Amino acid sequence: MKTNIIFGLIAAALTFCSCSNNSSKIVDSIKTKEYQPNFESLSQHEAAPEWFQDAKLGMYFHWGPYSVPAYGSAWYPANMYLKGNRVNEFHEKNFGPIDEFGYEDFIPMFTAEHFDAEDWADLFQMTGAKFAGPVAQHHDGFAMWDSEINPWNSVDMGPKRDITGEMFQALRKRDIKTIATLHHARNGQRNANTPEYWGKNGFNSHYPYHPDLPTATTDPKLRKLFGNWENIDDFNQYWLDQVIEVVDKYQPDILWYDSWLNMIPEQKINEMVAYHFNSGLKNKQEVVVCSKHQDIPWEYGIDDMEQGGRRDIYPLPWMTDITLGNSRWMYVEGEKYKDAALVVRNMIDVWSKNGTVLLNVSPRADGVINQQQRDILKDIGAWMKVHGEAVYGTRPFHIFGYGTANASDASHDGQSAKIKYSAKDVRYTIAKDKKSMYVFFLGVPESGKPIKMRAIGGFHRNQPPSPIKNIKLMGSDAKVEWKLTPQTLLINMPEVEYNPIATVLKLELE
Template sequence: MKINRLTIVVLCLITGVSCILPENNQVKEFEPTFESLSKHKAAPEWFADAKLGMYFHWGPYSVPAYGSAWYPCNMYIKGSDVNKFHEKNFGPIEEFGYEDFIPMFTAEHFDAEDWADLFQTTGAKFAGPVAQHHDGFAMWDSKVNPWNALEMGPKRDIVGELFESLRKRDIKTLATFHHARNGQRNANTPEYWGRNGFNSHYPYHPDLPTATTDPKLRKLFGNWENIEDFNQYWLDQVEEVVDKYNPDILWYDSWLNMIPEEKINEMLAYHFNSGLKNNQEVVVCSKHQDIPLEIGIDDLEQGGRRDIYPLPWMTDITLSQSKWMYVEGETYKDAALVVRNMIDVWSKNGTVLLNISPRADGVINQEQRDILKKIGDWMKVHGEAVYGTRPFKIFGYGTATADDASHDGQSAKVKYTANDVRYTVAKDKKSMYVFFLGVPEGGEQIKMRTIGGFHRNLPPSPIKNIKLLETGQNIEWKLTPQTLIINMPEVEYNPIASVLKLELE
């Protein structure tokens, strides 16, 4: 049996034995092998403490503001809704291709300082852009990719400007990559011609513009002469971002499994060694465990988990009801829905990556800003119950169900109420926090049987006092062998979520 970091962690959790795992400072240089890479600490303390990050889908696909971030793909599928919209509004795809949106992606209102302020006031501890989506357009100053934001479109280094502003505020930096899907893999499979969803983002057909052999344009469509050349191009772009900007987190969308393992290992070693060189505790995240859990963080898109997970994990969610990029007429989740679902994630050892959607001109509309302000106002008051905390023995209890279930049986749009309760514990175990995911009823007596001694879920040490975190008001309580009895005072409760602080001995 191969003993690795994950095996050790699971055994320690089962036996209750304290784990001492190798730290990055014991490694002089990482090699592109599993044995070497697994010595990297997947979730450093700062990441486990951070709880909330923010990013944004923004690029030439934002110009039409229609459909989804898959507009570049769908516009080339003859007869599709997006194709019809495109040809009606911009002309035939043979005359107006995706590349023609790039000059219209002006970003004239992009203000890195303002955006960094917005992320900070929302409560994010790390942030950054979609560095490259499936469309093949790089949002940084690239010498590798000729299709980049400094050379065309905004004619600005979006990644560089934003990272500089974030670091002024001590916010960790994130670059997300979705370009594994950009490589054209269907040129030799006629049964997939003209379709999407099969290995490559852009549909391929000899008669489509995406089949171009133009030396520059083919790079946008990922249409290389052979996939091995694309795989190196994929790696070269990531390494360029690591060299130029030293991101704290590299995050990968689905389809990373399309990249050969040796290229992924080269990328990981490059990122980790850059961290060693720059004295950074860097992180890598991926979906579907495309990067082993011994090495990176697992991300569940728009989802969650039914129970506490033994390792730190992440979910990426979007502020809009369903879209990731800006779409005309899109509606957004209210702050209460977002925060309550984030609390559920935090109670289960998770971290949230929240997406917003700027317009092509660089405006983050007021509706999104208003929601983010409400989230930030709540975080300012209740942050001590979130940042730097860890899960309790159980995540909580309640009656809410995930009608729109995804992944591990959860979703990002569960409608919680005050009957749903979640727990976190301070790292020093001097405090425990009780979240009501709704508005409690004043004068109500709550019997919190999940904390009663009968259920063996007592706090880490005896309770000294219980306070309403928002006001500091003392709460009447009594702990019996069967239950914790709490008498909720007649006060005006927070409309998003109320938190009780259990002060422990």
């Protein structure tokens, strides 16, 4: 998508300046009555309203018919149709040949009998999430809402419940903002004219196509599941119609898009964004739209990096989506999970660099979020309850921090979500009123040991915006002894038992 560079720089400056107390909401200042589906109009919308910058943590869940086999990954629907693929071999061994037991046959088995939206909302709230919601539709074409457009939906089939509606209602009762993530741009088949399963241009469709495969069906209803439309223009309209239905029925605060949104024509994307923004105006919501790879211009959209991070502070608010699973997003039998310390330390790194985290959990097909995940979320929530002041509503400092963590396994633009930090790695945030600054040790510091913090001490250019009055250890009444010299801020760490996840000092400023 082409954007006007000069206007974009102005918009970026306005967005970044929203961090200050004197900021004004762009949408109010221009008194927009209705957004039009073009860059000039949409770029007048504030990409990251203050509530979003304050929120820091959201949660969602990959859950659908693909959860039934609990094998492979959320790409099971695609891989089961690829001869020679291990998922295909598993499928035919356990469920039968693909022409006798297709993906659609998993849907009646997706019963969700233990799904409890109130329990899940409590779990997300306990973890510390400020927004949450479902993967409303993954690449598989199954809608997790009460759809009149998509016949393959959770009300007419499978659970026979409005998953999105129930979840949003429970979240709003707890004053938690809502997010609907949509991955269905990948659903449309764009490879029917090539002999290869996935086309000469790579993975440009979720379901593989071949005339001999069930995905090449001409059944009018089944074609909608496989995205097998006679022409791609009809699919693109189908893609848009479903988003509009979600916006009309549920008014999500955030619409979030997975990769491959670039496969949708720019005009359709503009129509979608304008419809979402206008719904926000109508319902007095400060809505947000997120995408990966800047498929939506950063002038009015939030950029998301999957399992990623950044090497330094980014001037615009951004997001990363990560999963509790070691590698999988859906529930898979035998999957190992990251521990709370690994998750929180990586989240702190994101927050220190102006980012927001979208954390994924993986329910079983029957609607159970297993105990392993619940225990991790409980530990995260306990840490957030004590240290939330250092997270929510804060902004990045002049520098994100310093340390020795090895980012050699970095992914995307910066770091992965699995960097192993230690107490030698330090991160900073600062309160919006600049009356407090927070120092995070991404590990357990040695009790009673002095620490030299030269990066923000003495005459260093990155010293706090005003003199330090006092330093406190969050979660403890222990006295912290400190001294500011021309060279460094010297802190004597008190002899106490430190939090095993991360230690936070609060610097009270004048």
